[in-house]
Amino acid sequence: WVNSRRLAFGGRGANPLASGGRGAKLVYERVPAHRVALQPTRHDGLVLADCLDIKDGPFRAYLAHELTKRADHRCASGLEEFRSHKRAVTREGQVRSGERHEKDDRHRVDDPRRWVLGWANERKIAALRDELAAMQADLAAVTTELTGLYTQRDSLQDRLQALARIEEYRSWADL
The missing domain is CATH 3.30.160 (Double Stranded RNA Binding Domain)
Incomplete structure (x- = not known):
């Protein structure tokens, strides 16, 4: 995440990557200095965003807002509950986003070597x-x-x- 005040530097710093061909990928997003806080959508059960604690810092509000938008998947306790929600995730790692279903078993979901958060x-x-x-x-x-x-x-x-x-x-x- 790039603070709005530093966005100009972020663009300049990223541009040489395009011509360098080093095999790197950089994705950055402008974070406005001030954002109008929206009321979070109420859910009837546990959603993925509720399972994450966000550390205090300059990007806390932004991260909380993005999680409510991007990680609003219902934490389904079984396949019946998984099927009944448009956006859901199972403990075993199956993800539903509308009509798209994804299950990636290349790595175990309980393998702490793969954890990022x-x-x-x-x-x-x-x-x-x-x-x-x-x-x-x-x-x-x-x-x-x-x-x-x-x-x-x-x-x-x-x-x-x-x-x-x-x-x-x-x-x-x-x-």
Whole structure:
């Protein structure tokens, strides 16, 4: 988010990205200095925006307003409730926005390594450290196995060379 007073700098700072071709993507949105507060829409149940706490700061009002617009999905406890609302989300990560339904199972929804929201990231860091330790252990095991395979290959090459030297002799007498 870019404060209205800093928007000119944001545009200048982003423009070189277009010509640089570094593979980066930047999306920014102008946040007006003053905004008329609207009454939040009343919902008959829990919506996604209600599940998020917004930290105090200069963008708090803006974020709260955007969440009421963009995260107004009903937190459905089951598929029946999910189907009965135009905008809904399930605990398992299925999202309905009108006629569009989306379920992305490329990653587990309960995997803290994928979590983005929040200001307490100890669980995410711990999960990433656990994953790193497991990967380092796997790497050590593969390295040990690879060293053994190299030793085995060298031994087989030595035997092959010895057999090739024996092949040079045409008779037992020459040997």
